[in-house]
Amino acid sequence: MKSSVLDSDLLRGIFVSEEMREVFSDDSLLQKWLDTWIALAKAEADVGVIPKFAAEEIEKKADINDFDREIIRKGIVDTTHPLIVQIREFTKSVGGKAGGYIHWGATTQDIMDTAVVLQIKQAQEVLVKQLKQFLKKLLQLAEEHAETVMPGRTHGQHALPITLGYKIAIWADEIGKHIERLEAGKERYLLGSFGGAAGTLASIHNDGLAVQKRFCEYLGLVQPTITWHVQRDGFAEFASIIAMISGTIGKIANEIINLQKSEIGEMEEGFKMGQVGSSTMPHKRNPMICEYVVGLTRVVQRNASLSFDAMIQEHERDMTFWTTEWSYLPQICMLTSGGLEQIQGVLERFIVYPDNMERNLNLLQGLIVSENLMLSLGEFVGRGEAHDIVYEVSMKAFEEKKSLIDVVLTDERITNHISEEEAKKLLEPKNYIGLCKTFISRVEEKWGNQDTSIN
Known part of the structure; x- marks a missing residue:
C-alpha cells in the first residue's frame, strides 16, 4: 500500500520526478550496497588483504536479481x-x-554511508543536469524580455521601473551559483566511508589507508582525511544546498503567483484547455503548478533542517540521528527534482502580458519615477531640499488622484529650474530603467557557457 506523495500512483506526478525516484529506489539502494562490497573486496585483494579469487567471486555474484x-x-x-x-x-x-571475505574489516555504517553517498552522487548528476537546462531557459527569457518594462516593487508597492528580463536574470544568477555550489561541494561530501568498528581501521591496520584509497577510487569517491562516522557536516552541506535550490524555485513560483493576481495580471504560468482551476468556479485560471512548487519547497526546507540535528553525534558512532538521513535525503532530492521539473514546464509555457505591465506602470500617474525628478532638481537645490519638494508634490498628486506632471507644473520651486518638456521626459517610466540591460548582459556573460553536460 502506497501512502505518501513520494510513491503515490495518484499524486507523485506533481511532486517528484521519476528519474530521481529511481535514484532512491530499493533496487538502487541494494545495488549500491553490492557495489560497495565489490569495491571493498577488490581494494583488499589489490593490497593483498584477501585472496584475489574471493574478490572475483564476490563481484560475480553481486546481482540484485538473485536476492529476495x-x-x-x-x-x-x-x-x-x-x-x-x-x-x-x-x-x-x-x-x-570466498563468501567469508564479504564485508571484511568493515562496519555496517561504512557500507550504509557509502551507499547513501553513491545515491547522492547520482542525485547530484540529475540535479545539475536539470539546473543547467533551467538556467539556459532563464537566460533565454532574460534576453527576450530585456526591454519589456514593468513596475519594480519593494514592500509590495511600486518602486522604480525595471524590465522583466532584469527580474529573470536575477533568478538565473542564483541558479548559476547553486550549480557552482554543488560542483564545489563534491570534495567535501562525496566521500567514501571505510573505517571499521570505531573508525580506526584496526581490522586492517597497516594496510588500512591503502585499502581505503583503492576502495574510494573504485567507487569514484573522495578518500576522507579521517573517518567521518560522527562527522555529518557533509550531508548538512548537501542538504543546505538542496534547500537553497528549492528556495530559489519556490521564490520564482511565488513571484509568478503574485504577478498572476487578477489585479496585476502581468504574467501567467501558462494555460491549456482542459486545465481546471476550481471545482466550483468555472472561470478560474489558478497558478496551481506554481502553488505545488511553493508547497513542496516548504517540505524540503523543513526536512533539510534535520541535517543540522544529525550533526549532534555521541562518541564514535551514534544511530539516533544517523537513521534520519535515510529518510530526509531521498525526500529532499525527490521533491526538489520534482519542483525543478514543474517550474521548467511553467517557464516553457508561461505567458507575459506587456500591455498590463504598461498599464500598471502608469497606475500611479508618474509617481513611480519621482526619484528621477528629485535627482534632476537636486542638481539645482541640493538633494535634501529636492526630496522635500518632490515629496510634497507627490503626496498632493497621490491624495488628489492627479498625475504627478500636472502637480509639478504648478509648482514654481520646480518649474524655475526644469522645463515642462524636460519634466515630461523625467517622468516617463520607460526612460528610467537604469542598468537593467547591462546587468542582464553580465549574467549572460557569467553563466551563458553552461550546458547540460555533467562535469
Whole structure:
C-alpha cells in the first residue's frame, strides 16, 4: 500500500520526478550496497588483504536479481539491523571460502554511508543536469524580455521601473551559483566511508589507508582525511544546498503567483484547455503548478533542517540521528527534482502580458519615477531640499488622484529650474530603467557557457 506523495500512483506526478525516484529506489539502494562490497573486496585483494579469487567471486555474484526483497525486508524487521540480513544472504549466494571475505574489516555504517553517498552522487548528476537546462531557459527569457518594462516593487508597492528580463536574470544568477555550489561541494561530501568498528581501521591496520584509497577510487569517491562516522557536516552541506535550490524555485513560483493576481495580471504560468482551476468556479485560471512548487519547497526546507540535528553525534558512532538521513535525503532530492521539473514546464509555457505591465506602470500617474525628478532638481537645490519638494508634490498628486506632471507644473520651486518638456521626459517610466540591460548582459556573460553536460 502506497501512502505518501513520494510513491503515490495518484499524486507523485506533481511532486517528484521519476528519474530521481529511481535514484532512491530499493533496487538502487541494494545495488549500491553490492557495489560497495565489490569495491571493498577488490581494494583488499589489490593490497593483498584477501585472496584475489574471493574478490572475483564476490563481484560475480553481486546481482540484485538473485536476492529476495521480501526476505531482506522481513529480516531487517526481525533482527532490527539494517544490513545483517543482506550480509548473510550475500554470503550464502557467494558461498565457500570466498563468501567469508564479504564485508571484511568493515562496519555496517561504512557500507550504509557509502551507499547513501553513491545515491547522492547520482542525485547530484540529475540535479545539475536539470539546473543547467533551467538556467539556459532563464537566460533565454532574460534576453527576450530585456526591454519589456514593468513596475519594480519593494514592500509590495511600486518602486522604480525595471524590465522583466532584469527580474529573470536575477533568478538565473542564483541558479548559476547553486550549480557552482554543488560542483564545489563534491570534495567535501562525496566521500567514501571505510573505517571499521570505531573508525580506526584496526581490522586492517597497516594496510588500512591503502585499502581505503583503492576502495574510494573504485567507487569514484573522495578518500576522507579521517573517518567521518560522527562527522555529518557533509550531508548538512548537501542538504543546505538542496534547500537553497528549492528556495530559489519556490521564490520564482511565488513571484509568478503574485504577478498572476487578477489585479496585476502581468504574467501567467501558462494555460491549456482542459486545465481546471476550481471545482466550483468555472472561470478560474489558478497558478496551481506554481502553488505545488511553493508547497513542496516548504517540505524540503523543513526536512533539510534535520541535517543540522544529525550533526549532534555521541562518541564514535551514534544511530539516533544517523537513521534520519535515510529518510530526509531521498525526500529532499525527490521533491526538489520534482519542483525543478514543474517550474521548467511553467517557464516553457508561461505567458507575459506587456500591455498590463504598461498599464500598471502608469497606475500611479508618474509617481513611480519621482526619484528621477528629485535627482534632476537636486542638481539645482541640493538633494535634501529636492526630496522635500518632490515629496510634497507627490503626496498632493497621490491624495488628489492627479498625475504627478500636472502637480509639478504648478509648482514654481520646480518649474524655475526644469522645463515642462524636460519634466515630461523625467517622468516617463520607460526612460528610467537604469542598468537593467547591462546587468542582464553580465549574467549572460557569467553563466551563458553552461550546458547540460555533467562535469
